[in-house]
Amino acid sequence: MGALATALITVAAPAAFATTDSEVGVANNMYPAMKDLKAHIAASKSFTSFTANSASQIGGYWNKPAIDTSTMRGITSGSLRQQLKSAGPYTTCNPSSSNNCVNGPLNIDAFLSADEANVDAVIPTVDGGTCTASGSVQCNGDYTTKHLVAEGHLAIYSCNGSWAGSTKGDDPSNAGSPPLALGADANGSGNGKAQSPRCDASPISGGAPTTISGVVTWLGTSGNRIAVADPASAPFGAASKQALVQNGFTWTDSGAGQNVFRGSACDSAGTACKVRLESGISQVRGAVTANAGGNTQLGLVAKSNVMNVAWTSSSLNGTTTNDPNAWTEVATSAYSGYGPIAQYGVALNGGHAGAAAIWGDLFTNDWDSDTTIQGTLASYGF
Structure with a gap:
């Protein structure tokens, strides 16, 4: 009986299901x-x-x-x-x-x-x-x-200075006016602290624009800049470019450079100088938050980059909330030419x-x- 019981127990034992390794x-x-x-x-x-x-x-x-x-x-x-x-x-x-x-x-x-x-x-x-x-x-x-x-989906994102941390998001090893986003280098691998509310830009006077046509008008003011993903490298960048062009912004393609700040030094070259190109959509929010100079106060970001953010610093540390800085979803009709x-x-x-x-x-x-x-x-x- 002992042998039979052992055999029955062995048969009845559930087989372990193999799992598949994957990356x-x-x-x-x-x-x-x-x-x-x-x-x-x-x-x-x-x-x-x-x-x-x-x-x-x-x-x-x-x-x-x-x-x-x-x-x-x-x-x-x-x-x-x-x-x-x-x-x-x-x-x-x-x-x-x-x-x-x-x-x-x-x-x-x-x-x-x-x-x-x-x-x-x-x-x-x-x-x-x-x-x-x-x-x-x-x-x-x-x-x-x-x-x-x-x-x-795209969102218009701006920084509110009240969320500035005690340490700026700039990487001091990257000289510039303003410096590149934290971790940035000449090859465009930079990334601001997207998960952290390090916002060193001043709030936009009168409030941030909430439509792309408003963004285009805002960009017409001296000193105003926007960060977008490079259209050649990211679908969000291509949609951002289409939104600006579709609403009256004059865009001049400016070569293969990544993570390039096109600021006041090239104002005379036209409105393309109003745009700071980042190598990918995940860097755009970092470019806005890391900019101590205040020239890039606005970005066209992925809506998914500002929702359900797991915060790792400030009073929000350890919580998961939507970004408290100003952001507004962009209507898809604003970039309908892209799709x-x-x-x-x-x-x-x-x-x-x-x-x-x-x-x-x-x-x-x-x-x-x-x-x-x-x-x-x-x-x-x-």
């Missing part, structure tokens, strides 16, 4: 929402639990030489298309054996929150994408899993057995009908 990259504007969803996605799709950094990363994992073992990574979206096509996240550098993967160790199984052109840039040309493999690029995207995961700010997800053959198929199933079959996913995205303004 995922998320553009910074969607990163906070995805952090909230990581446990839900892992449980619903039998992934090994995801680990994530507390905040989005300044340049993405491939710009950080120290080994980072997190499996969900926030990245800077600026110049993403170029990073995907050149030495970037899809190279063969292995972070588990190298501490020098500055140009791209990700080998990730999914990427979220790119515009369609960026997603196509990882899908092989033979499958309908635009990616051509080379010695440093893996065209490992899956055309059949390319999925519209969210629609972004919706479509955010895509794509499964990638990143090296973890079975992970790409699971991500593909999530995007294709579950994403739009999952109430937890859709509710969380909505809480962040998507």
Whole structure:
């Protein structure tokens, strides 16, 4: 009987379900929402639990030489298309054996929150994408899993001086007038403290404009400046440019420079000098908050960057609230010539057995009908 009982117990014991290892990259504007969803996605799709950094990363994992073992990574979206096509996240550098993967160790199984052109840039040309493999690029995207995961929205954001911290957000190593945002460098990898209310700009006299036509009028005043994402590197930047042009702003493309402050020294060159270009949408809010000079008091940001902010400083430390500084959502009609700010997800053959198929199933079959996913995205303004 003892042997039989043992056998019955053995048969009745539930089998342990295997989980699948996976790594995922998320553009910074969607990163906070995805952090909230990581446990839900892992449980619903039998992934090994995801680990994530507390905040989005300044340049993405491939710009950080120290080994980072997190499996969900926030990245800077600026110049993403170029990073995907050149030495970037899809190279063969292995972070588990190298501490020098500055140009791209990700080998990730999914990427979220790119515009369609960026997603196509990882899908092989033979499958309908635009990616051509080379010695440093893996065209490992899956055309059949390319999925519209969210629609972004623009917001007009301004800084209120009453929220200024005791320490300015400027990086003293970056000289300029005003200095570049905290962490900025000449290559455009800068990022202000987007999760922190370091606002050194003065409040806008009479209140910040609440419409794009009002922004254009406001920009006509001497000394007023606005920060936007570089249109060449981010869909939010392209939509911002369209909003300004569509409402009467004269835009002059000014070359490939990233994170360039086009201030009073070039006023005579025209209204393009009113714009400070940031390499990605996640840096725009930082450019406004880090600007001690007061010249960039306004930015066109992602609405998701100012909603449900997890604060890490000031009296708001430890809380999650919408940004207390002034912001107003921009009507999509203001940039109708650009179209919706479509955010895509794509499964990638990143090296973890079975992970790409699971991500593909999530995007294709579950994403739009999952109430937890859709509710969380909505809480962040998507």
